[in-house]
Amino acid sequence: xxxxxxxxxxxxxxxxxxxxxxxxxxxxxxAKSQGLDPDAYVEAKLAPDMFPLKLQIQVACVxxxxxxxxxxxxxxxxxxxxxxxxxxxxxxxRMSAALANVASATPESFEGAETRVVDMPLFGTKHLVTDGxxxxxxxxxxxxxxxxxxxxDILRHEGVPLGKxxxxxxxxxxxxxxxxxxx
Amino acid sequence: MSTAFILIQSAAxxxxxxxxxxxxxxxxxxxxxxxxxDYVDARLAPDMFNLARQVQFACYGPTAGAGRLIGKLAVPxxxxxxxxxAMKTRIAAAVAALEAMNAGDFxxxxxxxxxxxxxxxxxxxxxxxxxxxxxxxPNxxxxxxxxxDILRNQGVDLSKRDYLGHIGPMIRDAAVA
Numbered sequence: 211x212x213x214x215x216x217x218x219x220x221x222x223x224x225x226x227x228x229x230x231x232x233x234x235x236x237x238x239x240x241a242k243s244q245g246l247d248p249d250a251y252v253e254a255k256l257a258p259d260m261f262p263l264k265l266q267i268q269v270a271c272v273x274x275x276x277x278x279x280x281x282x283x284x285x286x287x288x289x290x291x292x293x294x295x296x297x298x299x300x301x302x303x304r305m306s307a308a309l310a311n312v313a314s315a316t317p318e319s320f321e322g323a324e325t326r327v328v329d330m331p332l333f334g335t336k337h338l339v340t341d342g343x344x345x346x347x348x349x350x351x352x353x354x355x356x357x358x359x360x361x362x363d364i365l366r367h368e369g370v371p372l373g374k375x376x377x378x379x380x381x382x383x384x385x386x387x388x389x390x391x392x393x
Numbered sequence: 394m395s396t397a398f399i400l401i402q403s404a405a406x407x408x409x410x411x412x413x414x415x416x417x418x419x420x421x422x423x424x425x426x427x428x429x430x431d432y433v434d435a436r437l438a439p440d441m442f443n444l445a446r447q448v449q450f451a452c453y454g455p456t457a458g459a460g461r462l463i464g465k466l467a468v469p470x471x472x473x474x475x476x477x478x479a480m481k482t483r484i485a486a487a488v489a490a491l492e493a494m495n496a497g498d499f500x501x502x503x504x505x506x507x508x509x510x511x512x513x514x515x516x517x518x519x520x521x522x523x524x525x526x527x528x529x530x531p532n533x534x535x536x537x538x539x540x541x542d543i544l545r546n547q548g549v550d551l552s553k554r555d556y557l558g559h560i561g562p563m564i565r566d567a568a569v570a
Binding site: 214215217218221222225226256257260332334335336337338339340344347348349351352353355356358359360362363366367369374377378380381384385386387388389 | 396399402403406407437438441503511513514515516517518519522523526527528530531532534535538539541542545546548553556557559560563564565566567568569
């Protein structure tokens with residue numbers, strides 16, 4: 211199971227972050243074609259008291275980096291400072307750094323991760339206390355997918371032409387045309 | 394232990410949270426002198442699915458997907474709901490179906506060949522584990538979170554606490570402990 215746990219975490223993070231980087235490229239192209247400033251999307255949000263695009267992406271990257279730190283047993287998680295990103299390129303660089311962090315984690319470094327006890331500081335005096343498998347399933351994935359989806363939803367709400375094939379671009383490789391295959 | 398079972402362990406509690414979110418939306422509508430059913434057709438962009446469709450697919454994806462994983466035929470998703478009552482009934486049925494499955498039902502599912510019909514003559518082909526990780530999980534969360542986002546965009550007062558209603562027991566307060 212250890213190898214499956216490693217794959218489940220790292221493949222998910224890698225695929226979804228890679229997809230979102232391409233989504234930001236599409237958003238930039240769309241803005242330019244409309245004579246708009248692409249970087250205006252950085253502060254776009256769905257409700258006045260919701261996080262804007264830049265913080266959705268910061269949260270996604272924090273979740274990924276926390277998971278890698280905890281699952282590789284690499285010490286204390288690092289709490290990020292205020293997000294100072296102002297451009298789509300800044301956000302892409304942030305995601306690229308998270309991708310590099312994921313790529314640096316080997317299957318061996320995840321040894322025992324899914325059963326190890328997790329006690330991770332959150333905010334204030336709050337801690338997440340569970341095991342690795344539960345952390346990935348009940349904490350990391352819900353937060354990560356929340357941020358991934360809401361980033362996409364913000365851009366759709368702003369009028370960027372996107373579809374499921376952008377959100378889940380990685381599944382293209384799993385789709386076969388039976389009409390072609392039968393020929 | 395089947396890793397693909399993470400689908401059931403994720404979707405069942407998150408759909409329970411979604412039902413509680415719909416309850417909050419109903420209370421919010423009532424307090425504002427509106428009908429919650431006005432949210433049923435709300436959407437984030439003109440060419441995106443409405444709330445009813447997002448809820449429908451959040452329920453259909455994991456239940457039909459789980460059926461394919463354990464060798465049961467998936468029935469078509471049918472029509473979306475027109476009322477909050479119907480959406481809540483749909484969610485309750487999905488939760489019951491998911492919670493009726495156990496890890497034993499998923500024995501061998503990780504390595505099973507799955508074929509899901511897509512549009513036209515196209516099919517999605519994958520091993521069970523990749524089917525869950527790369528398709529069912531992203532798709533499930535997409536519809537679940539977009540339902541939440543639609544209601545937030547409509548002004549319903551919600552927070553991560555509602556979205557993650559089930560994880561309270563995992564959060565400890567060091568100042569209290």
